Amino acid sequence: MLGATLVILALIAAAWYVAKVGTIFTLAFIGAVVFLAYKRLPLIAFTVVFTLLLAAYTLLPWHAPPSGIWEGFLWLMLAALWLFNIRPLRKALISRPFLKAYMRLLPSMSQTEKEALEAGTVWWDGELFTGKPRFEKLLASKAPQLTPEEQAFLDGPCEELCRMYDDWDITHRRADMPPKIWDYLKSKGFFAMIIPKKYGGLEFSAYAHSCVLVKLSSRAGLLAATTAVPNSLGPAELLNHYGTEEQKNHYLPRLARGEEVPCFALTGPRAGSDAAALPDTGIVCRGMWQGREIVGLKLNFNKRYITLAPIATVVGLAFRMFDPDKLLGDREDIGITCALIPRNTPGLSIGRRHFPLNVPFQNGPLSGKDVFVPLDFIIGGTKMAGQGWRMLVEQLSVGRCISLPSNTTGGSKAGVFATGAYARIRRQFNMSVGKFEGVEAAIARMVGYTYTMDAARSVTAGAIDGGEKPSVPSAMLKYHVTEMGRQVANDAMDVHGGKGIQLGPRNYLGRGYQIIPVAITVEGANILTRSLIIFGQGAIRCHPFVLKEMNAARNPDRRQGVDEFDSALFGHIGFTISNAVRSFIMALTHARFTHVPEVGDTKRYYQHIVRFSASFALAVDVAMLTLGGYLKKKENLSARLGDVLSSMYLASMVLKHHENQGRPADDLPLVEWACRNQMYRAQEQLHDFLRNFPNRFLGGVLRLLIFPGGRSYFAPSDRLGRELADAVLNPTEVRDRLCRFVYRTLEPGNALGLLQEALVMAPSAETIEKRIRVDGVKTGKVTALDVPGQITQALAVGIISETEAASLREYDRKVMELIGVDDFETHEMAAGAQAPESQSSGDDFQVAPGQVA
């Protein structure tokens, strides 16, 4: 503040001295405007500075002969400025008429919609909308940590569960997990991570919950998907937050002990993405329940795609509740409501299964015809009737940050862990395939994406543990983490070549690749999430003024409404001017002088985020002002703005993650790659947004303010990519840190452990191989074409020692085992058949679907 005052005084003094030269006065004036707007000082500061400058210009005896029109215009402007500072006048002349026009444009909104929109909290996403994000705030938040109990769970039950899991046996032969795994999951509390301890649950932090899913997912998508669902949006979470004491006391201990298996049914054949349009009904009426006539609900519903439904013992059901006879009150259409329906309720049809892309986790349809249940089956009782949508949206803001981002990150970590090792031990053209530039680029992308995904899921989980319910970040994570996961899966497949394609017990990639579309589709399909949700929700929820303006317009107290609207409107105008100036100045200076915390090597990335934040905020305001509600229909524009927001968010998570980990210097290439990639994407998406802006003139003006020197940001370089690939093609600490929580135990059933073992042996094996090639093959002393033959000959002619021969043979044997794939007789390939060399746990696999429940 002191600095700002001094600069203002200096400007005034300068103007005083040079007042007689009009041009210099103009320059001083522009300088003052730019400075004040850049620093975002209040309107009164601007007015005072303007008054002093104009007074100096006009009154000083030596000033240049005034131009009457010019000076008159300036005094008129000053008068208007002072008027803007007098609130009663400003309200009467500007804010009130403006509010009237605004109210005509504002679409009506039900209470439910309003509550859903306001669900969750605004966190770092809100800062990014300000154009001036305060990184001090983000950096001050605590790094997420595991408690000893949570760590013990990861090292104990999680490790054991991963060891028990046999993917081929489960996905191909049984199409289900064996009873001993189901029992283990239930008895060890895997389904009770979010249930409070007082009800017998584990009550894990969001971060621990996420880490467990990462680990399970690194072993198998099916395991992680099965575990994620009861811990996410569903009966336990809804009961925990909204259930009556009686419901909690009844269900939560039973869910914690695994005596009840929950599912949650929202989707149906007619209502997929547009879930709020569900046609399933619950009619309040009289009926018989356990021999007594009561007022209850008659339910009719048809649901599909419901995870765990085939084996669920209790169904969380979303339906639209009606009270045509007004038995409960005045309202006929009560709204979306959630209830818990026990499996044995008459009329409920449940048990059949879908088959999700060869990853047969329990998933299926369910329906009900005239199912009559008491009103106290409604979660939270009748007082929560009609609150279902708000409940779901509120809880989704937490669950969506954890389940899919963690599962996809776990899968990607496993993909990087395996691919780095495989690309090192797999040789073609006498070289590790990972050393070819093309492969290197794919591995670099895998590493950079996985680092970004891990940063996003862990820092956001830490924020949840700090009390946030970040609804907009939950959509950003859902979309971007799963999309990056899809790319990582593609790259892993490409680098593995045929090894990734041939299914069988030895294939550790195929099922992970197959399950990717599930993550893309559930909890808000990705195209919809990108096009409609991220920016659509963010623009209203996170913008510093939009929600305030909307709430002011809807305030039934008109006087108070005008008052609130006036503050928001004038704050908004100043905010937009400031962002225009900041965007332009930071683009010209490449944000070199932008203030950010002292963070060492990563400082420039903080500065770039601040720059893009100002440009983004400016583009958002111009878009909303000129396109209004039409922006929602222009999905490609909204999607691009959502991408810019997401890129800034993800880059911020990367920077915070690096700080959380104690700034390991070895990780800097990963941080640089990840930030560079995100900021490059932000630049490209913002540029595309401007190029496609419907108003060409405004689009051009914005381009001038945002990219005055064109696009200046470059994607990560090949050199940087090589550093990333090297980090996982070698047994480095970076690789270990990046792949933390991956199930890598060395045991016969775990390809990842075996790959790591071979990777550790690779450097010394390669040295011996090189000697055989140089001293043996090239000199003609070694003539064999195959490796075992070459080892024997090299030993015989004294190129390598006995010990070296033994270790190279051992290495070669392991490599051949790892690059091997399965083959079958036709009858062996049929699902359910005993596979050759199956790693079956030995349980009877004639389990009927659902029997495990």
Ligand SMILES: Cc1cc2nc3c(=O)[nH]c(=O)nc-3n(C[C@H](O)[C@H](O)[C@H](O)COP(=O)(O)OP(=O)(O)OC[C@H]3O[C@@H](n4cnc5c(N)ncnc54)[C@H](O)[C@@H]3O)c2cc1C
């Ligand atoms: C394996 C699996 C497990 C599931 N588990 C559960 C569960 O436990 N409980 C539950 O209730 N549901 C569950 N679902 C349902 C899931 O949430 C829905 O599949 C999802 O909401 C999408 O609905 P849909 O498949 O009908 O696609 P549709 O709604 O038909 O969408 C088709 C395409 O159109 C796009 N689209 C739709 N509207 C828009 C728009 N306005 N703008 C842009 N694009 C749009 C979508 O992004 C999608 O790409 C599960 C689904 C699967 C596949």
